[in-house]
Amino acid sequence: MSEKNIKLTLNIWRQESPEAKGHFEKFEKEISPDASILEVLDEINNHLEAEGKEPIAFESDCREGICGTCGFVINGQPHGPLPKTATCQLHMRNFKDGDSLYIEPFRATAFKILKDLIVDRSGFDKIQVAGGFISFNTGSAPDGNAISIAKEIADEALDAAECIGCGACVAACKNSSAMLFVGAKVSQFAILPQGQPERYERVQAMVKVMDENLFGSCTNTYACEAECPKGISVLNIARMNRDYFMAKLKTGTNE
Amino acid sequence: MIKLDSKIPDGKLSEKWTNHKFNMKVINPANKRKFDIIVVGSGLAGASAAATLGELGYKVKIFTFHDSTRRAHSIAAQGGINAAKNYQNDADSVYRLFYDTIKGGDFRGREANTWRLAEVSNNIIDQCVAQGVPFAREYGGTLANRSFGGAQVSRTFYARGETGQQLLLGAYGSMNRQVNLGNVEIIPRREFLDVVKIDGHARGIIVRNLVTGELEKYASQAVVLATGGYVNVYFLSTNAMNSNVTAAWRVHKRGAAFANPCYTQIHPTCLPVHGEDQSKLVLMSESLRNDGRIWVPKKPGDTRGPNEIPEDERDYYLERRYPAFGNLVPRDVASRNAKYVCDEGKGIAGGKAVYLDFSDAFNRIGKDGVKDKYGNLFDMYANITGVNPYNVPMNIYPAPHYSMGGLWVDYELMSTIPGMFVLGEANFSDHGANRLGASALMQGLSDGYFIIPYTMGNYLGTEKPEKVDVETNEFKETQQNVEENINKMLSINGKQTVDSIHKRLGHLLIDKVGMSRDEQGLKEVINKIRDLREEFWTDVKIVGKANDINQTLERAGRVADFLELGELMAKDALNRNESCGAHFREEYQTEDGEALRNDEEYKYVAAWEYKKEGEWELNKEDLEFENVKLATRSYK
Amino acid sequence: MNRLNQFFNSSIGKKLVMAITGIFLILFLIFHLINNLMLFGGPEFFNENVARLESIKPLIRVMEIILALVFIYHTYTGLKLWWKNKKANPEKYAVNANKENSTVYSRTMTITGSLIFIFLVIHLYTIWVKYNFGMEGSEDYFEVIKIHFANPIWAAFYFIIMIFIGFHINHAFQSAFQSFGWSSKKYTPIVKKIGTVIAIILAVGFASIPVYFFYISFGGQG
Secondary structure, X not given: OOOOOEEEEEEEEEOOOOOOOOEEEEEEEEEOOOOEHHHHHHHHHHHHHHOOOOOOOOOOXXXXXXXXXXXXXXXXXXXXOOOOOOHHHOEHHHOOOOOEEEEEOOOEOOEEEEEOOEEEOHHHHHHHHHHOOOOOOOOOOOOHHHOOOOXXXXXXXXXXXXXXXXXXXXXXXXXXXXXXXXXXXHHHHHHOHHHHHHHHHHHHHHHHHHHHOOOEOOOOOOHXXXXXXXXXXXXXXXXXHHHHHHHHHOOOOOO | OOOOOOOOOOOOHXXXXXXXXXXXXXXXXXXXXXXXXXXXXXXXXXXXXXXXXXXXXXXXXXXXXXXXXHHOHHHHOOOOEEOOOOOOOOOOOHHHHHHHHHHHOOOOOOHHHHHHHXXXXXXXXXXXXXXXXXXXXXXXXXXXXXXXXXXXXXXXXXXXXXXXXXXXXXXXHHXXXXXXXXXXXXXXXXXXXXXXXXXXXXXXXXXXXXXXXXXXXXXXXXXXXXXXXXXXXXXXXXXXOOOOOHHHHHHHHOOOOEEXXXXXXXXXXXXXXXXXXXXXXXXXXXXXXXOOEEEEEOOOOOOOOHHHOOHHHEEOHHHHHOOOOHHHOOHHHHHHHHHHHHHOOOOOOOOOOEEEEOHHHHHHHHHHHHHHHHHHHHHHHHHHHOOOOOXXXXXXXXXXXXXXXXXXXXXXXXXXXXXXXXXXXXXXXOOOOOOOOOOHHHHHHHHHHHHHHHHHHHHHHHHOOOOOOOXXXXXXXXXXXXXXXXHHHHHHOOOEOHHHHHHHHHHHHHHHOOOOEOHHHHHXXXXXXXXHHHHHHHHEOOOOOOOOOOHHHHHHHHHHHHHHHHHHHHHHHHHOOOOEOOEOEOOOEOOOOOEOOOHHHHOEEEEEEEEEOOEEEEEEEEOOOOOOOOOOOOOO | OHHXXXXXXXXHHHHHHHHHHHHHHHXXXXXXXXXXHHHHHOHHHHHHHHHHHHHOHHHHHHHHHHHHHHHXXXXXXXXXXXXXXXXXXXXXXXXXXXXXXXXXXXXXXXXHHHHHHHHHHHHHHHHHXXXXXXXXOOOOHHHHHHHHHHOHHHHHHHHHHHHHHHHHHHXXXXXXXXXXXXXXXXXXXXXXXXXXXXXXXXXXXXXXXXXXXXHHHOOOOO
């Protein structure tokens, strides 16, 4: 564990409500390099509260990089400069004494800012509701080993399924496209045998709702993959493109 | 005095659930849609319950305080989920899983519930596979298993270190399908603040809209609470930042008995605290203890670095005290002993940590060998601490991880408030005084997929509750109570922050109601918690408004409840004059320092009934063991 | 038809349009470059060749119309995507960290595309119109080019635009494969390399012409 504290200047986005105009507020802070960036915000908030000022609103929950609740943009990068790392796992030792940070919310038309660093990512859930599942009633499942799945297939499906739904892909994309998020879910089920019966309905339903929710269109810059805390591959987007095209060619698929 | 009717069916243990399913009332499919059910909490238990109840045709509303139902803390479970599939042909069986769970709980759990859990465990795996959960596979295409938490059979199913995430997303998908079909409505960013009772039955809830701050009323014919555990009462724990006891506690105050609150599991292999600003603790898989050796310097206050301390000046205290099991003693023993050595002043890195040293493993299987087995954990450690564990031994310390205690429920998972069901970690039912590894996910999904769908039908079919209107007086009064409580908190305008009070509560509890407890300490801490509660209600400072996003206010409400729960935990620990499972009383130990149970006097569930603030009445549910012999653990 | 309509209005459908039309345009450019490189064969060789093309004028006309339609559809869909994406992402971050997560080629497709569009209009106006309607009986097509690029402004303008065409194609080629869904761990790196090679060949090939003619305008030996 490092010992010497570092001094940072934090410019943090403050915005009272979705309609209000936001601005950066400046905080000078001396902090332990072992603290995570969220702990720095906790600390700032404690001081603000003690002074009777409104703390910075930001969301976080598991702080282990898996729940996908936390996330903001640090110096232009969602979840900060460290690759494959969620905001909560970003420790201050990755910054240098005297660094200046700009912390602001994930920005996209589809992600309305509710307050300070909190955004509304409910568009993601709507896409999932449209088709992110395998239709299967509880109780009717055959034995788990009845379906044999090759290890590579299971691993590939899990690579896609690891998506934590944080929204960094949308935030990183210059078009605010949700293709990586949707592609990951579509892929998980397109890879697995259990997902085949609904494969082509699923991709159409999910893409339709994605388009309706004001996410932009993919232009293959792959910023999403670079900023994804789970390193979800853009190959999932390609798979979705292919499935979507095939779905439209096939007869008997709806939407 | 509440009447505790556990409703355990008669008959042979292995046939109880089957018979009971037949004996319960069923509702015909056309009538199911006439029933509204509220589910609070969207973790494994809540999401699976909402999905399955929706499939059956009930009209379900599910509430979460998160922005999305997928964020619930079940998602963070790493290790795996147990099932008695016996795929490995290693003599596993429902009976063995049942027995291990009962024994692991130190004979303080209910036989019938635990059996049922083991019985449906296999269905859970089938269900999850069908949903497309990408469990780990063997090269031949079959499901892979591993041995977990010292179990003698390989019965744990897993998906890398993200089993909880994959299972939760499976349940989330099933639930989303019901949303798509119009059977389930998800209502996010709402915090449960009270239950509305009409004629003694749970008939609705009051929630706070966390965006607008508005209080909202929702009516239903039954309420399902699946709001998780309460170890965030210790402030620092492996639970998520927002995990809390508020829903369970408010229901408790409305008449639901709270069972065994002192049973809290403290996990031995967590990353230690780095400073006062630490917000939470991170768990590392206990599999590390398979190859790592735990030690502290023999000399208290030794300030040398670990690599400078010669072999003969190190105290491998677990190997010394427990020669047979060594570093693989159960979680509670490992945790308690870490506390002892740190209390003796031998703790490292400021006193609250011990070394987990892989030097021997490096010599035996090489650094690459260690990397193969634990690479991801070593990376995680390096990322969080900034120290390379391949060069310097890891620092670890125990952290609160899981609460076995919770709201008392009968065999049908109904609390002492009729119509109020409690699932998952929020109830007390299946783990006794300690929980085995990879059993929490199993319980959450068992409750949600396979128990509540039946028992809910039985309740609704028997009671045939009518629909109620949210404009009745009961709703208005309850809402008013909640509102007054919020306004009271906001009007205190004192000097201390919510977190600072929570931290002080945490220090008190981890010290006195943590890994080891004693009578004097417990008596002291009860008074201190009362004083702290008084301080909270006179000197806390909550900035911001009620009708806005106000995270300080959210936390304040939760801390207020923790301040009451903390007292009850101490009271329960004080009442239980024995050591069992995770509850270790210094006065009750064998000569070898082992937990000494008192089956004569304490073979019961302590179900506490709320009377008024700081006053509870103890109700006892006697535990009967007809199928297992009460044995004593020994790890010498 | 409804399905088709839906497909082309979806974000993925639009991408496919960009990919198909884009690949078509790349093929055209390759063909165009082969013709242009004949300039290095000297006035006679080149003029003969152009004359040969003149002899199949009706076919060329049909091709030109198809090409124009494809180009317009490519541009139109591109602009529509740009507009939609602008609406989806109206605000920029305080610190621009784009270079950390994406290539400059991929981020500037609209800009390079627009420049190419402007260029094309000018190019058609100066060369194509001249060749088709301004030769006044002469058949020295070579001379037209020679005069054109003797002007340093024209030479520089073409040279710069050809670099942008290279940028555009460098991203476009592999991007098209991604849009078709033809990406894989194994082949995508190769596709990317092929795209870069094509981009370099086209850019260098086309740019060599203004450079060459500008050079010989100083009396350099051709």
